[in-house]
């Protein structure tokens with residue numbers, strides 16, 4: 001455990017230097033890991049574990065079966081139905097969509113054996129058990145490794161050697177080795193480092209973050225600024241460059257490199273003065289929105305919205321149609337044109 005000072009609060013994290021991949025392989029050498037759900041997260045974790053020499057099976061239905069085959073998982077050898085894969089495994093990674101986990105739980109729970117580990121990458125099913133019905137038997141480990149990023153980048157970051165940070169937690173330790181199993185899988189899926197959490201802390205923070213700064217709030221404030229610039233006569237290219245392209249191609253990279261003050265310090269005095277004057281006004285304007293968001297998460301209202309929306313057999317099509325509205329908006333069509341003008345994309 002490395003003790004790290006996070007802004008004055010010392011927390012203990014697990015680094016790949018101390019919990020090495022070799023140690024992870026040793027811990028998992030007699031385990032069979034079934035990744036049930038070969039979706040965005042399941043695919044990234046499966047491929048990384050297979051590359052790391054872990055004995056991985058995939059359990060998938062028709063939705064992503066062909067993708068699993070294309071990735072080299074062999075029907076009847078390393079690729080099975082979700083139930084069959086779970087029955088053959090000792091660690092079952094339950095990586096169906098969160099609504100899918102609820103839907104499939106009556107079948108999945110019958111596949112579990114005493115001493116198994118039931119692994120999640122989100123606290124959703126366990127924490128909101130009254131709504132999901134996911135209540136594991138007492139004779140298994142229930143563990144969590146939650147990558148803090150898209151499953152697509154779990155894979156691409158693994159391949160470029162950067163990895164992705166993950167939180168980890170143990171909800172139930174029936175075998176006395178739940179924590180070691182958790183950390184071993186956390187390293188095997190390519191986590192750069194692992195920070196401790198609980199299922200509840202993970203799901204409350206994650207549902208808030210993706211509805212807030214990471215996705216919902218991000219898209220909202222971008223649209224707000226773009227629309228105000230357009231309302232005041234700025235062209236689509238100017239409005240998009242000033243709202244998105246400069247952020248992604250320049251400024252956010254400086255934030256990632258060395259923090260917000262570093263990015264500020266590398267902009268003009270004019271920009272720094274203005275940003276410092278307006279930062280708190282924007283912050284204070286959205287605190288009430290974040291407070292109501294967190295309340296909606298904590299009370300299970302967001303969970304119910306997800307579960308209710310997913311009851312519609314056409315929920316994926318409906319979601320796709322909502323994404324198409326964004327895609328086909330003037331703002332993001334302007335964005336596509338701006339992206340095509342990037343040097344690396346300009347048609348030779």
Ligand SMILES: NC(=O)c1ccc[n+]([C@@H]2O[C@H](COP(=O)([O-])OP(=O)(O)OC[C@H]3O[C@@H](n4cnc5c(N)ncnc54)[C@H](O)[C@@H]3O)[C@@H](O)[C@H]2O)c1
Nearest residue numbers: 037038039040041042063064095096097100121122150151
């Ligand atoms: N998407 C991410 O990048 C990401 C990041 C961190 C954590 N997570 C968590 O990982 C888990 C998996 O998420 P995901 O985004 O990879 O899932 P997903 O939406 O990509 O679906 C994963 C698989 O679930 C199956 N599935 C979906 N709905 C189903 C249903 N109703 N019945 C049966 N099977 C169904 C499909 O076979 C699909 O391949 C979730 O708990 C999620 O919160 C996801």
Ligand SMILES: CC(C)(O)[C@@H](O)C(=O)O
Nearest residue numbers: 148149150151206210214
């Ligand atoms: C990638 C995210 C947003 O961090 C994840 O939490 C998800 O639910 O997809």
Ligand SMILES: [Mg+2]
Nearest residue numbers: 148149206210
């Ligand atoms: Mg997240």
Ligand SMILES: [Mg+2]
Nearest residue numbers: 122206207210
């Ligand atoms: Mg999430």
